[in-house]
Amino acid sequence: xxxxxxxxxxxxxxxxxxxxxxxxxxxxxxxxxxxxxxxxxxxxxxxxxxxxxxxxxxxxxxxxxxxxxxxxxxxxxxxxxxxxxxxxxxxxxxxxxxxxxxxxxx
Numbered sequence: 001x002x003x004x005x006x007x008x009x010x011x012x013x014x015x016x017x018x019x020x021x022x023x024x025x026x027x028x029x030x031x032x033x034x035x036x037x038x039x040x041x042x043x044x045x046x047x048x049x050x051x052x053x054x055x056x057x058x059x060x061x062x063x064x065x066x067x068x069x070x071x072x073x074x075x076x077x078x079x080x081x082x083x084x085x086x087x088x089x090x091x092x093x094x095x096x097x098x099x100x101x102x103x104x105x106x
Contacts, residue, residue: 019044039073
């Protein structure tokens, strides 16, 4: 099944564009590139961009991202912020352990 690039109404907000420097945002697909878009928005988005994220993907899809990929794709402080906000108690752990004391030194 092939998805077309996002329509203008579902384009990534202009304020997030600087956080996709290695991509042409007009070519990102809202469905196929969901994990990348969710990751960048949670990490760098303003409250308006977070509202767009929730309207675009919904809380269930964002929660799934946090459970499946959050610990690996987000900075530790960002992951724990969103994890606590969503009340997530179980998630897929990163296969790369963080040495004691490194969590706050990033």
